[in-house]
Amino acid sequence: MSRHLGAKKGEIAERVLLPGDPLRAKFVAEHFLDEAYCYNEVRGMYGYTGLYKGVPVSVQGSGMGNPSMSIYATELIVDYEVKKLVRIGTCGAMQKEINIRDIILAQAVSSDSNMTEKIFHGCNYAPTADFSLLMKAYQETQGKDVNVFVGNIYNSDEFYRETLDRLHKFMDFGVLAVEMESTSLYTLAAKYGVKALSILTVGSQLLTQEHLTHQESEQSFHEMVEIALNTIIDG
Numbered sequence: 450m451s452r453h454l455g456a457k458k459g460e461i462a463e464r465v466l467l468p469g470d471p472l473r474a475k476f477v478a479e480h481f482l483d484e485a486y487c488y489n490e491v492r493g494m495y496g497y498t499g500l501y502k503g504v505p506v507s508v509q510g511s512g513m514g515n516p517s518m519s520i521y522a523t524e525l526i527v528d529y530e531v532k533k534l535v536r537i538g539t540c541g542a543m544q545k546e547i548n549i550r551d552i553i554l555a556q557a558v559s560s561d562s563n564m565t566e567k568i569f570h571g572c573n574y575a576p577t578a579d580f581s582l583l584m585k586a587y588q589e590t591q592g593k594d595v596n597v598f599v600g601n602i603y604n605s606d607e608f609y610r611e612t613l614d615r616l617h618k619f620m621d622f623g624v625l626a627v628e629m630e631s632t633s634l635y636t637l638a639a640k641y642g643v644k645a646l647s648i649l650t651v652g653s654q655l656l657t658q659e660h661l662t663h664q665e666s667e668q669s670f671h672e673m674v675e676i677a678l679n680t681i682i683d684g
């Protein structure tokens with residue numbers, strides 16, 4: 450057991466998918482994994498391990514925001530020896546050509562979070578995806594009926610914003626979409642020498658103010674989850 454996870458050693462696979470929402474973890478376990486069992490209910494942050502195409506894979510809720518992601522990512526890597534972490538999240542599109550249900554592969558992460566400042570003290574660190582996971586995920590999207598965008602995302606500590614200035618600045622510089630966890634995920638993966646990637650489904654379009662409902666969101670995760678699973682079991 451770790452401070453925030455109730456799993457015994459060996460109950461969590463080397464490969465872990467990380468949705469923000471613990472109920473998305475349950476959904477993935479029930480619909481995509483064989484022989485899935487729940488190893489964590491601490492704080493309602495469900496975690497499951499099962500088989501995908503015969504390969505052990507876990508799916509663990511990460512919660513919302515960098516502090517929550519950093520707790521789960523650290524414990525998964527340090528206490529459970531996880532080697533590959535793929536976030537399966539939602540995001541808000543920041544460019545007009547990106548639509549609801551499109552998929553974003555986060556190659557790099559820009560941020561207003563001070564998570565990296567705590568480590569690098571005044572220097573800008575550029576959190577980046579593991580290239581082998583990124584390439585594999587991109588290959589997985591080809592031939593599927595999905596629009597995929599690869600590039601820089603905006604990781605924010607705010608969902609409800611005091612001002613839209615930063616959002617517009619990042620939009621002007623071609624940043625694709627906003628979410629709340631990838632800075633911590635990529636930075637911790639680099640620190641511990643493991644692989645990480647964020648795959649995001651567009652749940653809202655910030656320029657048009659369109660949003661998926663919870664039910665519509667659930668139905669839209671199918672493609673992202675298949676891409677993530679086929680990516681994480683490779684190699």
Ligand SMILES: O=P(O)(O)O[C@H]1O[C@H](CO)[C@@H](O)[C@H]1O
Pocket residue numbers: 468469470512513514537538539540608627628629630
């Ligand atoms: O759908 P998840 O994975 O939680 O991701 C996005 O949704 C939450 C905000 O609604 C934040 O966690 C953000 O990053």
Ligand SMILES: O=c1cc[nH]c(=O)[nH]1
Pocket residue numbers: 539540541608627628629652653655
């Ligand atoms: O972090 C997020 C996720 C979806 N939509 C947003 O505006 N922000």
